[in-house]
Amino acid sequence: MRTKTSTMTAKSSKTTDGNKKRRIKTAHYRSFRLQKKIPNVRPSLPSVRTLLLTTTRLLIHNWKFFFGISLVYGILIFIFVRSVGGGVDVVGLKQTINELGLASGNVGTSITLFGVLISGSSADNAQLVTMYQSIIVLITGLAIMWGLRQVSGKQHSKLSAKDAFYRGMHPLIPVVLVLVVMGLQLIPVSLGVNLYTATVESGLAVTIAEQAFWTVLAVLLGLLSLYMISSSIFALFIASLPNMTPVRALRSARQLVLHRRWEVLRKLIALPIVLLIILGLVVIPIIAVVPILAEAVFFVASVIILPFALAYIYELYRSML
DSSP: OHHHHHHHHHHHHHHHHHHHHHHHHHHTOOTTSOOOOOOOOSOOOOOHHHHHHHHHHHHHHTHHHHHHHHHHHHHHHIIIIIHHHOOOOHHHHHHHHHHHTOSSHHHHHHHHHHHHHHHOOOOTTHHHHHHHHHHHHHHHHHHHHHHHHHHHTTOOTTOOHHHHHHHTTTTHHHHHHHHHHHHHHTHHHHHHHHHHIIIIITTSOOSHHHHHHHHHHHHHHHHHHHHHHHHHHHHHHHHTSTTOOHHHHHHHHHHHTTTOHHHHHHHHHHHHHHHHHHHHHHHHHHHHHOGGGHHHHHHHHHHHHHHHHHHHHHHHHHHTO
């Protein structure tokens, strides 16, 4: 018994020492610096396919709750965004494109109109519409995040959309401050796009070498923003925890993606790509066959995208805990 006890004590002490060394190495690790790579001992993250299936099952299993939130979200968007900013006249635009021959065939016209739906309508009061939409998305996002936390915690015996909108608004200030930080982190990509537009499209960069230089610079600045956003996006969920400050949430999010930031970034980038493909497969055939229904179908799909996207990110966040 003494031998076994001493052996177990020695093993536990070795494990403790190893964890301390790993924490010391991690504490001195800094991004964008040449240093010895720290081996990743964390479990591997689920694949994109697994995350999509898990998200779908979660939403289907609790469809009444998330349908209620989506219904409120859709009504608010319809009243304060669609009625103010107007929509896209798909039928009229399709006739105009066909008459002018701006696209090749019915498929080309449908793809063009799908791009118009994605970009949105060009209303005169676009700033007011953007403000309304941002506020509605923020409020609905807080309700969805609260609901996801309750559902994952098995506390959904009497869960309702009303509770989500009432009780999910408490972390409003911390989440808004995290969003402000994320806005600052998007400055590099905005700068890259503006530089590219000012040089390449305006004709200041004439030669291929000059165009390649500004293109590479814009891509690098975009990657820098994505690099920073890949951790801050999880700070939104951390900031919604009780007694959590934005600074602590951002620091916890950075520790969460430590040594696997690019893997996390790949899974985040895959989400809009998959959603865009699915949305195109649904909307483009409708534009080609029944264009009068295209705008309504696109509106319903855009309402569903918000809870699905947040649920996907939340499942990825849980897999890293």
